[in-house]
Amino acid sequence: MATGKPQPAFVLVRPQMGENIGAAARAMWNFGLDRMRVVAPRDGWPSEKAVAMASGSGRLLDEAQLAPDLPSALEDCTYVMATTARPRDLTKTVFTPERAMQEAQMRIARGEKVAVMFGPERAGLENADIAQANAIISVPVNPEFASLNLAQCVLLCSYEWQRAAGEAEPVVDAMAGTDWATGKEVEHLALHYEDRMDDAGFFYPEHKTESMKLNLRNMWSRMPLTRADVQMLHGMLRQMVRWKDRGD
Template sequence: MTQPPIPPAFILVRPQMGENIGAAARAMLNFGLDRMRIVDPRDGWPNPKANAMASGAGRVLDAAGIFPDVPRAVADCDYVFATTARPRELVKPVVTPERALQMTREMGAAGKRVGILFGPERAGLENDDVALANAIITVPVNPDFPSLNLGQCALLVAYEWGRQQSDVAPEVMALARTDFASREEVEKLGDHFEERLEAAGFFFPPTKAAGMRLNLRNMWARLNLTRAEVQTFHGMLRQIAYKLRQGGE
């Protein structure tokens, strides 16, 4: 039986605000991650503000490892990513979050441990921190405003982890207690519309009537109508016809 990949450790380097640590924990748990490491937090540890912000993700903080420096925080990692938006004078592969988490999953499946470094809020990771990483994760943000909040950055990376292991379709139609209409039901609706339009003299001139009918049929097929919507259209047409017979407008 195939073992699930080892999830990455999110390593918060010298975080300054407890609220941001809590936000990162919340983002992690949203997508099934719970391995947090904290390096030299400015306001010490534990931090009541972090717990308040984490809300239901407090268990991530409870299990977090506290380290005095980055080398010790990454000591057991086989591969390390550093998140940064700033160009660095260091020779490193630069990857998107999507590619980074794909690599993380592949390495995790092989039993390798991956760490992801997130820098402090004020200026991000220092070059000495980035030098310890194997590769850099950069998000394609606005170059005129590239700064991401710590919690936002953690959310982007955690989302990629969750997205890549999910079987959720990229698009679904939420059907509120109804079903899509069958082709026959749509055809009957088309017949009803054409009947009313014919009576109103819509198909004019006669030489264009066939093309007009074809366009209408194509439109109905393209709309993906539900049964409830088809019945609504039938009701509308019946009410309009009734009012016209009664001399209404």
């Protein structure tokens, strides 16, 4: 079923109902999208209810990637956008769905791997999920009724992707012999800094540790890091630790 056409991956994070996964698959295939990733579905996988709801797009579910957690689902991605209808206390670039899919089109045209995250039906993505994204897609819904069905949100982004396809001019970056860092590489960098800074007593007082780590993760995801950048940042930290251990 895979079209082979360059496109973003749509990542369903902890979806709760098989019917909604199936409806999301149907919405994607309406607009020629077939790269679905499913993170820790509540009712398990595969899902008969998802297949029944998907109708003629059931093969999309057969080819969907299942991931146990969000870092695993994003490890090969270089740019991630998170959908939300609620304001968040995180510093991020915020796109409308239309502008977001234009951005995705431009980045994919120059060889990047883009993902769009959709949260579980009951409450949407958590801040810890959004901290792993580079940008936010804010859906301009009625503020008195901000709840948006999972499949509806997928349909909206799929439609905007089709509108953007072919309209965006590709942009070429001078990469100077490197590539954009993947999600896995940024995750390892974040863990390296958290471990060393924890050893140094940076996370103090203890009750603020989690919020400090969340802000640090959010900072990494906002930075357009290349693999060379990641290697340099690892090396800088290792050298500082060596200098400290010399006792100079």
